[in-house]
Amino acid sequence: MPAGTLYRGREGMWSWVAHRVTGVLIFFFLFAHVLDTALVRVSPQAYDSVIQTYKTPLVNLMEYGLTAAILFHALNGLRVVAVDFWAKGPKYQKQMLWSVVGIWVVLLAGAFYPILQHTLRTWFGG
């Protein structure tokens, strides 16, 4: 491929971008999550009513998305640690990224029904 003016960082750059985007998303969720959990100090009713929104189909789907973001950030974070501390890390960073993506896909496929079962049961019974 001819050299262009656009920076093409390939796997290393794109995994860095994805790590950053998922990290920011997770951080904003964490704020909301500490605040909603703090409602257990207000009353059981206040807590249970906000937890009801976690059980609606849209938010249930967002939980699956959050799990996807967390799993990528966790697995790629372990890859970053390996690149920094393992002597052969930089040499195998590309192979490790594709391993991360592979494990990520398998774990997300396995988590699909368990996480979304609340919505699936509501819609399809059972």
Added chain:
Amino acid sequence: MATEISDTLVVPSAHAHTGQGLGTGNPADAFVVEPARTRTKRTPRRTRTNFEMLAWLFMRLSGVVLVVLILGHLLINIVLDGGVSKISFAFVAGRWASPFWQGWDLLMLWLAMLHGANGMRTVINDYAEKDSTRLWLKLLLGAATVFTVLLGTLVIFTFDPNI
């Protein structure tokens, strides 16, 4: 030519940070930019701590611990045993009846908030170009982080199942 140069103080490049050798009378000196690493009165003798290195190390150590804490948290709360369906005040009361899970959640809260706040600090430093914008964003981040960590800690320690 050779006589003009003899008036010039010639400084090896290794001494560029001293600023010596500038002001030679050459008109081109008007365009010489002071070396970025020139020591001034405001330059600290040396930095007292290795804050950025410690922050870098903290991200890796806390990250590895958080992988275990958060994946365990997700597994128990939204994957196993019916997923999100079972979560309620009673479920939380059952979990926090155990000091082990209280400690788990407390450690997770602190590590995740500090890990996330330090990540956001990096993002702010990278993208906010104005000094004042960076300062305000980091003050806001710091205030929100302190508030959230203290609130969460208070909730874990003062939780009352019979409220």
